[in-house]
Amino acid sequence: xxxxxxxxxxxxxxxxxxxxxxxxxxxxxxxxxxxxxxxxxxxxxxxxxxxxxxxxxxxxxxxxxxxxxxxxxxxxxxxxxxxxxxxxxxxxxxxxxxxxxxxxxxxxxxxxxxxxxxxxxxxxxxxxxxxxxxxxxxxxxxxxxxxxxxxxxxxxxxxxxxxxxxxxxxxxxxxxxxxxxxxxxxxxxxxxxxxxxxxxxxxxxxxxxxxxxxxxxxxxxxxxxxxxxxxxxxxxxxxxxxxxxxxxxxxxxxxxxxxxxxxxxxxxxxxxxxxxxxxxxxxxxxxxxxxxxxxxxxxxxxxxxxxxxxxxxx
Numbered sequence: 433x434x435x436x437x438x439x440x441x442x443x444x445x446x447x448x449x450x451x452x453x454x455x456x457x458x459x460x461x462x463x464x465x466x467x468x469x470x471x472x473x474x475x476x477x478x479x480x481x482x483x484x485x486x487x488x489x490x491x492x493x494x495x496x497x498x499x500x501x502x503x504x505x506x507x508x509x510x511x512x513x514x515x516x517x518x519x520x521x522x523x524x525x526x527x528x529x530x531x532x533x534x535x536x537x538x539x540x541x542x543x544x545x546x547x548x549x550x551x552x553x554x555x556x557x558x559x560x561x562x563x564x565x566x567x568x569x570x571x572x573x574x575x576x577x578x579x580x581x582x583x584x585x586x587x588x589x590x591x592x593x594x595x596x597x598x599x600x601x602x603x604x605x606x607x608x609x610x611x612x613x614x615x616x617x618x619x620x621x622x623x624x625x626x627x628x629x630x631x632x633x634x635x636x637x638x639x640x641x642x643x644x645x646x647x648x649x650x651x652x653x654x655x656x657x658x659x660x661x662x663x664x665x666x667x668x669x670x671x672x673x674x675x676x677x678x679x680x681x682x683x684x685x686x687x688x689x690x691x692x693x694x695x696x697x698x699x700x701x702x703x704x705x706x707x708x709x710x711x712x713x714x715x716x717x718x719x720x721x722x723x724x725x726x727x728x729x730x731x732x733x734x735x736x737x738x739x740x741x742x743x744x745x746x
């Protein structure tokens with residue numbers, strides 16, 4: 433990646449606002465797209481790479497492995513066929529969700545959804561392609577020893593970008609949460625909920641996510657890397673998640689065996705533990721998320737927060 437003089441804003445005083453001085457020209461030339469929550473040079477590069485890959489995959493006459501990739505890509509973008517199938521491909525997963533009747537069954541369900549529904553981060557991205565219910569279990573290097581690959585249990589499952597989106601009380605934040613409530617309610621409608629059930633479910637989702645967000649450290653606390661490196665044994669983790677059967681979760685998720693792990697925010701897992709009993713008390717807990725664009729609705733199982741009938745949760 434090269435440096436271009438046009439990316440700077442020479443009118444900005446670097447002693448006052450160095451970020452504006454270094455990046456202001458690029459920011460002005462690249463307004464935030466309406467469908468993105470952020471946009472940077474890395475996004476620009478990824479978009480360009482995606483365009484190249486699309487040309488390759490849509491090129492006629494492919495053979496061999498390229499034909500397999502082209503066919504797979506074609507199935508994914510055949511929105512007419514996707515719409516015609518509706519929720520049918522998801523019924524096995526939704527049936528497992530609807531069958532949840534106790535707190536003891538929740539770890540296996542969450543592990544199953546982590547395995548079949550949540551998506552890992554794209555190459556080079558620090559964040560997942562979709563939210564994991566409650567938390568994510570991933571492999572990353574140890575900040576204290578980059579030679580060691582460690583299991584990490586990280587906070588996850590929030591539909592809004594971060595903690596402050598749930599807790600700030602200024603008018604902009606309140607308006608954003610109202611719009612998020614409408615989005616969740618519409619999502620549940622698209623997934624088959626009645627108007628009343630969707631409204632109650634959206635109330636529950638926002639309350640659950642707010643309680644989880646409240647357990648996260650603020651941005652100032654996260655600046656200290658040592659504050660988010662808590663080394664634990666699996667026994668320590670089970671003690672934190674008392675009542676949430678970790679071996680049962682790990683088996684359902686297909687997780688490899690490990691003796692130690694890093695938990696960036698133990699307080700968040702305490703909150704997961706306290707919320708899990710309430711979540712499992714709902715007679716029908718549906719972990720459903722849907723995205724609608726250009727008249728095409730694609731429904732995926734991805735978030736424990738999106739409860740179709742969460743009337744007993746909150």
